[in-house]
Amino acid sequence: MTTDRKAGRPSLAQVAALSGVSIKTASRALAGEPRVAADTRSRVRDAADQLGYRLNGVARELRRGASTSTLVGLLIGDLANPFYSRLAGGLERELRMRGLQLITASTDEDPEWERRLADALLERRVRGLVIASTATEHAHLAAEHHHGIPFVFVDRPPVALAVDSVLLDNHHGARQAGAHLTAVGHRRIGVVGDLSRLSTHRDRLDGFVDAMRAAGVANWADYLVENAHDVATAERAVLALLGRAPAPTALFTMNNRITLGALRALRGHPAPPALVGFDEVDLGDVLGVSVVAHDPEEMGQRAARLLLDRIDGHRGPARQVVIPTRLLARGSGERPPASPATTAGS
Amino acid sequence: MTTDRKAGRPSLAQVAALSGVSIKTASRALAGEPRVAADTRSRVRDAADQLGYRLNGVARELRRGASTSTLVGLLIGDLANPFYSRLAGGLERELRMRGLQLITASTDEDPEWERRLADALLERRVRGLVIASTATEHAHLAAEHHHGIPFVFVDRPPVALAVDSVLLDNHHGARQAGAHLTAVGHRRIGVVGDLSRLSTHRDRLDGFVDAMRAAGVANWADYLVENAHDVATAERAVLALLGRAPAPTALFTMNNRITLGALRALRGHPAPPALVGFDEVDLGDVLGVSVVAHDPEEMGQRAARLLLDRIDGHRGPARQVVIPTRLLARGSGERPPASPATTAGS
DNA sequence: ATGAAAGCGCTAACAC
DNA sequence: GTGTTAGCGCTTTCAT
Numbered sequence: 001m002t003t004d005r006k007a008g009r010p011s012l013a014q015v016a017a018l019s020g021v022s023i024k025t026a027s028r029a030l031a032g033e034p035r036v037a038a039d040t041r042s043r044v045r046d047a048a049d050q051l052g053y054r055l056n057g058v059a060r061e062l063r064r065g066a067s068t069s070t071l072v073g074l075l076i077g078d079l080a081n082p083f084y085s086r087l088a089g090g091l092e093r094e095l096r097m098r099g100l101q102l103i104t105a106s107t108d109e110d111p112e113w114e115r116r117l118a119d120a121l122l123e124r125r126v127r128g129l130v131i132a133s134t135a136t137e138h139a140h141l142a143a144e145h146h147h148g149i150p151f152v153f154v155d156r157p158p159v160a161l162a163v164d165s166v167l168l169d170n171h172h173g174a175r176q177a178g179a180h181l182t183a184v185g186h187r188r189i190g191v192v193g194d195l196s197r198l199s200t201h202r203d204r205l206d207g208f209v210d211a212m213r214a215a216g217v218a219n220w221a222d223y224l225v226e227n228a229h230d231v232a233t234a235e236r237a238v239l240a241l242l243g244r245a246p247a248p249t250a251l252f253t254m255n256n257r258i259t260l261g262a263l264r265a266l267r268g269h270p271a272p273p274a275l276v277g278f279d280e281v282d283l284g285d286v287l288g289v290s291v292v293a294h295d296p297e298e299m300g301q302r303a304a305r306l307l308l309d310r311i312d313g314h315r316g317p318a319r320q321v322v323i324p325t326r327l328l329a330r331g332s333g334e335r336p337p338a339s340p341a342t343t344a345g346s
Numbered sequence: 347m348t349t350d351r352k353a354g355r356p357s358l359a360q361v362a363a364l365s366g367v368s369i370k371t372a373s374r375a376l377a378g379e380p381r382v383a384a385d386t387r388s389r390v391r392d393a394a395d396q397l398g399y400r401l402n403g404v405a406r407e408l409r410r411g412a413s414t415s416t417l418v419g420l421l422i423g424d425l426a427n428p429f430y431s432r433l434a435g436g437l438e439r440e441l442r443m444r445g446l447q448l449i450t451a452s453t454d455e456d457p458e459w460e461r462r463l464a465d466a467l468l469e470r471r472v473r474g475l476v477i478a479s480t481a482t483e484h485a486h487l488a489a490e491h492h493h494g495i496p497f498v499f500v501d502r503p504p505v506a507l508a509v510d511s512v513l514l515d516n517h518h519g520a521r522q523a524g525a526h527l528t529a530v531g532h533r534r535i536g537v538v539g540d541l542s543r544l545s546t547h548r549d550r551l552d553g554f555v556d557a558m559r560a561a562g563v564a565n566w567a568d569y570l571v572e573n574a575h576d577v578a579t580a581e582r583a584v585l586a587l588l589g590r591a592p593a594p595t596a597l598f599t600m601n602n603r604i605t606l607g608a609l610r611a612l613r614g615h616p617a618p619p620a621l622v623g624f625d626e627v628d629l630g631d632v633l634g635v636s637v638v639a640h641d642p643e644e645m646g647q648r649a650a651r652l653l654l655d656r657i658d659g660h661r662g663p664a665r666q667v668v669i670p671t672r673l674l675a676r677g678s679g680e681r682p683p684a685s686p687a688t689t690a691g692s
Numbered sequence: 693a694t695g696a697a698a699g700c701g702c703t704a705a706c707a708c
Numbered sequence: 709g710t711g712t713t714a715g716c717g718c719t720t721t722c723a724t
Contacts (some may be wrong), residue, residue, distance in 0.1 A: 008493070010495045013702095022711045023711090024703080035712090036710085052493065055470065055701095055702085056700090057466070057700090058404055058407075058471055059716090060469075060703075061716095062404045062701080062702075062705045062718085063701080063702045063715080065354075070466060077430040088425045093450060096459075101462070102451060103449040103451050106435075117447055119404075121449075122400060123400065123406075125404055142398070143399075146398060147354070215571065248453050267592055267632050276711050283628070283633070284611075286609055348722070357717055357718085359717080367695090368694065368695045368696080369696095370720095373718070383693060400719095402716090405700090405717035405718040407718090408701065408717080410718085410719070411700070540716080
C-alpha cells in the first residue's frame with residue numbers, strides 16, 4: 001500500500017537493471033518477441049511486476065512513428081442521443097473485429113469544442129477519425145487528410161473536404177413523411193426542426209417542402225418551428241403550435257428528441273393531431289408512433305468499413321454511402337384531420 | 347490537392363528550416379510564448395500553415411512527462427444504454443468547465459476487453475480514468491494508482507483497490523420496490539435481473555429479498571430470472587413468466603433495458619401485472635411506468651468532482667459517494683393483483 | 693530575442 | 709540470445 005508515491009513511474013531501464021539484463025532484452029521480453037530465453041523472460045516479467053512497470057505507450061508511439069495506434073476517434077454531438085449511441089455501437093463492433101478500439105467524445109454541437117477535440121485526438125495520433133460534424137467549415141482538417149490520416153464523416157457531410165462519408169437519405173425520408181400526411185388529408189402540418197444551421201435539418205425541410213408543393217399546400221411555413229434542439233424546447237414548441245387558431249391537424253417532428261417532446265406535449269390530449277417523426281424512438285412500436293426509420297448501426301458499420309479500407313491503404317477518391325429511410329406506419333401518422341382539412345389557406 | 351501524400355508529416359525542424367529560424371524559436375512562436383519578435387512569429391506561423399504542420403502531441407507529452415494531458419477516460423458497459431450516456435453527460439459537463447476532455451469507450455461488459463481498453467488509455471497517459479467496471483478483479487490497476495493516476499469507480503465498486511467511488515443505493519431502492527408491491531397486495535412477483543455476476547444485480551436482489559422476507563413472502567425465488575442482459579432476452583423472460591401457472595401478479599424489472607423488454611411483452615395485455623422498474627426509462631412518465639429513479643447525471647458530476655480533487659493533489663483515503671434512489675409511483679406499480687393474492691405460497 | 697545541446701522512454705538496426 | 713548505438717519530435721536548461 002505504501003509504495004513510492006511521487007517516485008514517478010519506473011522505466012524500462014529500471015526493469016532491466018533489476019533483472020540484470022540490457023534494456024533492449026527487457027524490451028524484447030515484455031513485448032513477447034520470440035528470441036528471448038525462457039528464464040530471462042520470466043525474470044524480466046517478475047521485475048516488471050515488482051516495480052509496477054507499465055509500458056510508456058507515448059514513447060513507443062513516438063519511436064514507432066504514428067501508424068501503430070489501435071485507437072480510432074469518434075466525434076458526435078451528444079452521447080445521450082440514441083441515434084448517436086447506436087451509430088457508435090455499430091462502428092465499434094466492426095472496429096473491434098479488427099482489434100481497433102473506439103474512443104468517443106461529445107461536441108455538444110459546439111463547433112469550437114469540436115475543433116479542440118479533433119485537435120486533441122489528432123495530436124495523440126489516433127489511427128482514424130469519424131466525425132458527425134456540427135461545424136460548417138473543415139479546412140483545418142485538410143492538412144491531416146493529405147498526410148494520410150483517414151477521416152469519415154457521418155450523418156452530416158464534410159464541407160470543402162474530399163473525404164468519405166455516410167449520410168442518411170434525409171430529403172427522401174422527409175418527403176415521404178410529408179406525402180404520407182397530405183395523403184391522409186392534412187393541410188395544416190406543424191413542422192418542428194432542430195438547429196437551422198445543420199445540414200440534416202435543411203435537407204429534411206427541403207424534402208418536406210417538396211411534398212407540400214406536390215400536394216398544393218402553399219402555407220406550410222405558417223406552422224414551421226426551428227431550433228428546437230432539446231426535448232423540453234420541442235415540447236414547448238408543440239404546445240405553442242397546438243394553441244394556434246386554426247391549430248395544425250398533424251405534426252412532423254424532424255428528429256428523435258423532438259418526437260419525444262411532442263409525445264410529451266400530446267399526453268392526454270383528447271383529439272391528438274397526426275404525428276410522424278424522423279428517426280426511430282424507443283418503444284415507438286409499442287406506442288404506435290409512425291416514423292421515418294433508418295438503421296444507425298448500419299451507418300456506423302458502413303463508416304467503419306470505409307475507414308478500414310483507408311487504413312488498409314485504399315487510395316481512391318472520396319466515396320459517399322447513403323443509408324435509406326423507410327416510413328413505418330404504426331398508427332399515429334394515419335389519424336385523419338379532425339376538422340375540415342381545407343379550412344385554412346383557401 | 348496534390349500535396350506530398352506519403353511524405354510523412356512535417357516536423358518542427360522543417361517549419362524552422364522554412365522560416366529560417368532555429369527549432370527552438372519555432373517552438374516558442376507556435377506555443378505562443380511571449381519572448382518572440384512579432385514578425386518572427388508570423389513568419390513561423392506562415393511556414394507552419396504552408397507545410398500543414400501539426401504539433402506532435404506524442405512527442406510533447408513524452409518530453410513534458412505525463413501529467414499535462416487534458417484527456418480523461420471513461421469506461422462503460424454500453425454506450426447505447428441511457429443510464430451510461432447520461433452519466434457520461436454529467437461527467438463531461440463538469441470536466442469541460444475545467445478544460446478537460448472526456449473520451450469514452452465501451453467494454454460491452456467484457457472484462458478482458460475492459461482491461462485492454464484500460465491499458466490502451468493508461469499507456470497513452472490519460473489524466474484520469476473513470477470506470478463502470480464489469481470485472482471482478484482490479485489488481486492490475488493498483489500499480490497505476492500508486493503512481494498517482496486518479497481512478498474513480500462508478501456504478502460498481504472496485505474490488506480490492508482503495509480508490510474513490512460513486513455508487514447507487516441499490517439495496518434500498520430494490521427494497522422499496524419490493525415493499526411497494528407487497529403493500530399493494532402482491533405475493534407472486536416476477537423478478538428479472540441482469541448478469542448475475544454484477545454487483546449491482548446482487549445488491550438489488552438482496553434488497554428485494556429483504557422486502558419479501560419482511561412481508562412474509564417465502565417463495566420469491568420461484569419467479570426469479572437472471573442474466574437477462576438485453577431487451578429481447580428480457581421480453582422473452584417476461585413472456586415466459588406470464589405463461590406460468592399460477593402467473594405472477596406483479597413484476598420487478600431490475601434495470602432500464604429489462605423494463606423496456608417487459609413493456610414490450612405487456613403490450614396489448616388485457617390485464618397486465620403490476621410493474622415497477624429500476625432506473626428511469628424514456629417516456630416513463632408519459633407511459634405511467636412506476637420506477638425506482640435516480641440521477642445518472644449527478645452520478646457523473648460527483649465522479650468528476652472526486653477526480654478533479656485528486657488531480658488537484660488531494661491525498662486522503664478513498665471516498666465513497668452514494669446516490670439516493672426514490673420510488674416514483676406513476677400507475678403501473680399500483681395495480682392490485684387480479685386474482686386473490688394469497689392463492690400461492692400458503 | 694534567439695540558439696545549441698541534452699534527453700524524455702522506447703524500439704529499429706546492426707552488432708556480437 | 710543478448711547488447712550497443714542512434715534517434716523519433718518535442719521542450720528544457722543554459723548560453724548568447
